[in-house]
Amino acid sequence: MSENLKAEQVSLEAKDPFELRVDLGQHVSETDVHRALAGGDMGFIHSFTTGSTVDGPGVRVVAWLTGCQFRCLYCHNPDTWRMTNGVPVTLEKAKAQLRKYGHGLKMMKGGLTISGGEPLMQDRFVIKLFTAAQTMGIHTALDSNGYLGSRLTDADLEKIDLVLLDIKSWDSERHRRLTGMDIDPVLNFARRLSSRRKPVWLRYVLVAGLTDDLEDIAQTANFVASLGNVERVDVLPFHQMGAFKWKQLGIEYKLQDAEPPSKETVERVCAQFRGEGLKVY
Numbered sequence: 210m211s212e213n214l215k216a217e218q219v220s221l222e223a224k225d226p227f228e229l230r231v232d233l234g235q236h237v238s239e240t241d242v243h244r245a246l247a248g249g250d251m252g253f254i255h256s257f258t259t260g261s262t263v264d265g266p267g268v269r270v271v272a273w274l275t276g277c278q279f280r281c282l283y284c285h286n287p288d289t290w291r292m293t294n295g296v297p298v299t300l301e302k303a304k305a306q307l308r309k310y311g312h313g314l315k316m317m318k319g320g321l322t323i324s325g326g327e328p329l330m331q332d333r334f335v336i337k338l339f340t341a342a343q344t345m346g347i348h349t350a351l352d353s354n355g356y357l358g359s360r361l362t363d364a365d366l367e368k369i370d371l372v373l374l375d376i377k378s379w380d381s382e383r384h385r386r387l388t389g390m391d392i393d394p395v396l397n398f399a400r401r402l403s404s405r406r407k408p409v410w411l412r413y414v415l416v417a418g419l420t421d422d423l424e425d426i427a428q429t430a431n432f433v434a435s436l437g438n439v440e441r442v443d444v445l446p447f448h449q450m451g452a453f454k455w456k457q458l459g460i461e462y463k464l465q466d467a468e469p470p471s472k473e474t475v476e477r478v479c480a481q482f483r484g485e486g487l488k489v490y
């Protein structure tokens with residue numbers, strides 16, 4: 210499999226994931242995409258970013274993978290939905306990239322976070338890269354919507370030190386309207402992580418009028434607290450930084466008039482999670 214010229218001209222490192230990237234793997238044949246997904250020796254990567262302090266403990270390198278089966282109304286990175294928008298990168302090249310950061314990451318008590326898109330669309334590549342990271346002594350964190358958690362064996366889970374799990378809504382109807390997909394596989398993965406005592410940070414994107422329902426959040430907070438393995442909750446106020454991508458990709462964007470949630474709403478939602486005994490940031 211060869212990476213196309215356009216992809217080779219693009220730096221794997223980005224300032225942030227808000228760079229619009231499209232069609233960088235479009236010349237990879239369908240057969241090679243399937244082979245890559247089955248074996249994990251090739252991944253499709255939107256970009257690597259460095260210096261994050263919000264995607265896991267310490268200072269992180271984040272690999273943003275392409276491919277996602279959700280269609281969240283508030284998605285900030287719709288260019289990550291299609292796998293072949295990403296740069297095709299061999300596992301060896303990704304490991305070499307990681308090795309460059311290895312010493313600094315250990316010094317700063319950080320690690321590698323794999324995000325997306327939805328990284329478990331490329332579960333074999335993710336596990337192989339995490340295995341390499343752990344061999345280098347680098348902490349590993351998976352940022353996932355959880356829907357494909359059943360793809361991971363118990364042995365795979367050992368390669369993940371921390372899961373950053375998104376729960377988008379407790380209410381199944383609302384979840385489907387918001388993401389296009391069912392909530393049950395996400396909750397099942399959350400329960401499985403709990404039964405294995407795997408550390409989890411919960412991420413909750415807060416959009417006024419969409420994910421700020423009092424009862425919905427009360428149920429989410431109650432469930433999350435009952436798991437016993439959620440170390441912290443990050444309430445992430447919606448913003449419009451990804452809006453330009455929807456426009457440039459020609460996808461209908463329903464939140465163009467949505468405002469970030471008010472300070473009062475953010476405080477109320479944080480208080481709801483705190484009220485269940487959870488640490489909230």
Ligand code: SF4
Nearest residue numbers: 277279280281284326
């Ligand atoms: S799960 Fe994440 S990447 Fe996928 S559509 Fe939702 S916000 Fe976007």
